[in-house]
Amino acid sequence: DVKVTQSSRYLVKRTGEKVFLECVQDMDHENMFWYRQDPGLGLRLIYFSYDVKMKEKGDIPEGYSVSREKKERFSLILESASTNQTSMYLCASKAHGTFSGKEEKLFFGSGTQLSVL
Amino acid sequence: DAKTTQPTSMDCAEGRAANLPCNHSTISGNEYVYWYRQIHSQGPQYIIHGLKNNETNEMASLIITEDRKSSTLILPHATLRDTAVYYCIVSLTGNQFYFGTGTSLTVIP
Numbered sequence: 001d002v003k004v005t006q007s008s009r010y011l012v013k014r015t016g017e018k019v020f021l022e023c024v025q026d027m028d029h030e031n032m033f034w035y036r037q038d039p040g041l042g043l044r045l046i047y048f049s050y051d052v053k054m055k056e057k058g059d060i061p062e063g064y065s066v067s068r069e070k071k072e073r074f075s076l077i078l079e080s081a082s083t084n085q086t087s088m089y090l091c092a093s094k095a096h097g098t099f100s101g102k103e104e105k106l107f108f109g110s111g112t113q114l115s116v117l
Numbered sequence: 118d119a120k121t122t123q124p125t126s127m128d129c130a131e132g133r134a135a136n137l138p139c140n141h142s143t144i145s146g147n148e149y150v151y152w153y154r155q156i157h158s159q160g161p162q163y164i165i166h167g168l169k170n171n172e173t174n175e176m177a178s179l180i181i182t183e184d185r186k187s188s189t190l191i192l193p194h195a196t197l198r199d200t201a202v203y204y205c206i207v208s209l210t211g212n213q214f215y216f217g218t219g220t221s222l223t224v225i226p
Contacts, residue, residue: 004160033214035216040218041218042204042216042217042218042219043161043204043216044216045214045215090160090161092160092161104149104151104166104208105163105166106153106161106163106214107163108159108160108161108162109160110158110159110160111158111159111160
């Protein structure tokens with residue numbers, strides 16, 4: 001089975017701290033994604049990456065950056081954490097799409113609940 | 118990518134079929150319809166997807182109308198473990214899946 005692992009299940013940080021959220025996938029997938037999930041707002045795409053060192057902004061990239069130095073690892077960085085970044089963060093991966101079969105599936109990690117105090 | 122509209126919440130009796138509707142009236146001809154679900158405190162899980170034809174797998178069935186403007190996810194015999202938030206998504210490129218707020222399904226004993 002595809003496994004997407006997020007380094008922390010729960011994380012508590014202080015305002016102004018630099019925060020790293022790590023995500024690793026074991027299926028050699030090309031595409032990786034970071035979402036945040038807030039009550040009443042559903043999942044919102046922050047950034048995604050379609051290859052090593054490549055990244056694209058999603059809907060809400062402000063206040064975040066990402067790093068993809070290796071194919072299996074996609075990091076989300078909060079340069080200076082703020083209280084409005086308290087949220088559940090979900091990482092996902094997907095193989096290149098071919099519009100047929102299982103390649104289009106997104107596989108999610110279990111999430112990191114980040115609290116910024 | 119086309120947007121979708123789903124009811125906020127639904128209830129279903131245990132053992133009965135759960136029918137979850139989704140409207141995607143602006144879907145284009147080559148956009149797929151995907152369904153995911155999210156059980157509390159877990160990441161979303163893929164259920165099924167389709168383009169034009171109805172699809173069935175071990176988890177569910179997907180019925181897409183002929184004009185493709187709406188679809189229905191069917192869980193044939195709902196169990197308590199099917200209580201979750203269900204997301205309907207349409208996607209062309211496959212690289213941007215836009216999740217809305219989904220339908221919160223509660224299966225009642």
